[in-house]
Amino acid sequence: MPPIYLDYNASTPIDPAVAAAMRPFLDQAFGNPSSGHWASAPATAALDRARAQVSALLGAASEEIVFTSGGSEANNLAIKGTYLAAKRGKAHIITSIIEHPAVLAPCRFLEGLGGAVTYLPVDGTGLVDPEDVRRAITPQTLLISIMHANNEVGTVQPLAEIGAIARQHGIRFHTDAAQSVGKIPTRVDELGVDMLTIAGHKLYAPKGVGALYVRRGLELEPLIHGAGHESGRRAGTESALLAVGLGAACAMAADLAPMNRVQALRDRLWEALQDRFGEGVALNGHPTRRLPNTLNVSFVGRIGADILAQLRDVAASTGSACHSGQIELSPVLAGMRVPERIGMGAIRFSLGRYTTADEIDEVVARLATIAPV
Numbered sequence: 042m043p044p045i046y047l048d049y050n051a052s053t054p055i056d057p058a059v060a061a062a063m064r065p066f067l068d069q070a071f072g073n074p075s076s077g078h079w080a081s082a083p084a085t086a087a088l089d090r091a092r093a094q095v096s097a098l099l100g101a102a103s104e105e106i107v108f109t110s111g112g113s114e115a116n117n118l119a120i121k122g123t124y125l126a127a128k129r130g131k132a133h134i135i136t137s138i139i140e141h142p143a144v145l146a147p148c149r150f151l152e153g154l155g156g157a158v159t160y161l162p163v164d165g166t167g168l169v170d171p172e173d174v175r176r177a178i179t180p181q182t183l184l185i186s187i188m189h190a191n192n193e194v195g196t197v198q199p200l201a202e203i204g205a206i207a208r209q210h211g212i213r214f215h216t217d218a219a220q221s222v223g224k225i226p227t228r229v230d231e232l233g234v235d236m237l238t239i240a241g242h243k244l245y246a247p248k249g250v251g252a253l254y255v256r257r258g259l260e261l262e263p264l265i266h267g268a269g270h271e272s273g274r275r276a277g278t279e280s281a282l283l284a285v286g287l288g289a290a291c292a293m294a295a296d297l298a299p300m301n302r303v304q305a306l307r308d309r310l311w312e313a314l315q316d317r318f319g320e321g322v323a324l325n326g327h328p329t330r331r332l333p334n335t336l337n338v339s340f341v342g343r344i345g346a347d348i349l350a351q352l353r354d355v356a357a358s359t360g361s362a363c364h365s366g367q368i369e370l371s372p373v374l375a376g377m378r379v380p381e382r383i384g385m386g387a388i389r390f391s392l393g394r395y396t397t398a399d400e401i402d403e404v405v406a407r408l409a410t411i412a413p414v
């Protein structure tokens with residue numbers, strides 16, 4: 042059997058339809074979208090169309106979309122851009138301990154500049170309590186940034202409740218939706234967010250492109266100063282090639298029906314592992330409020346990395362990382378207070394558009410031989 046890819050939360054392949062949409066911008070349409078002559082026209086039109094496709098997926102307006110180099114840049118722009126644009130010396134940010142490093146690192150950077158950050162805890166399933174958000178608010182709070190779905194365990198946060206609290210207090214609310222776009226609904230008004238991060242390579246577009254939704258009227262200091270691209274929010278000649286890829290991927294992502302098949306395969310994997318290993322496996326993350334493609338499972342008392350090493354030709358991720366020769370629990374599982382005996386055995390299987398039932402059955406069969414009960 043060919044190698045099996047179950048690491049879609051790390052990155053997805055580029056969908057052939059996305060690649061086809063991009064092709065003309067590799068081969069012919071090279072013009073600078075800002076030039077205003079015949080050579081720029083196809084690029085300008087493509088950029089407009091792509092912006093409309095991205096905004097349509099979010100239920101937003103085209104001018105509320107800023108193209109970026111990916112999820113990390115979008116998170117940095119949302120967080121640092123808000124901090125640097127803040128008036129009246131407000132400098133407090135509320136986030137959670139299980140955010141992606143692309144949120145945590147800009148927050149730590151701003152602490153170095155004199156900002157204050159509250160890192161909220163999560164419960165054992167990875168959920169933030171909206172009441173904790175409310176209690177953390179101070180007169181200095183200028184931003185709440187809570188991820189939509191966690192990349193490791195897939196837990197989906199109660200954004201609408203948190204958004205309502207943010208609105209009551211007039212505080213800007215950002216979400217990192219890099220993992221949720223294309224997997225579950227992400228319309229900004231339903232989520233109650235003011236800013237939302239998209240990462241192209243998590244939804245069958247290329248790496249190196251993403252977007253930040255910025256609600257109309259919000260002030261944001263650019264991270265890259267220069268000419269007035271992206272309505273003055275991100276300087277640099279736009280890549281029609283990459284924008285077209287993201288736009289085409291967003292247009293496809295609007296149809297969530299294919300996720301039903303993915304979820305059924307994910308559940309088939311979990312049920313088969315429970316049948317085979319019984320108490321020897323434990324689910325990490327929320328049992329129901331979870332991304333439909335994600336299964337983070339612990340092989341109790343084992344080391345996930347060891348199991349993965351033996352599962353040759355199967356691409357998946359562990360919940361532990363090796364730091365200076367020591368295997369440590371991932372900060373997400375540690376934040377959920379998963380006991381070490383369980384957490385060290387974690388493997389994240391993340392499925393996607395091209396996963397087949399045969400692949401799932403093959404992985405279960407191989408696990409049964411290398412990880413005896």
Ligand SMILES: Cc1ncc(COP(=O)(O)O)c(C=O)c1O
Binds near residue numbers: 051141192250
């Ligand atoms: C939740 C989350 N946020 C942000 C990112 C970063 O996105 P990018 O790789 O496009 O910078 C990732 C990617 O791993 C992610 O999973």
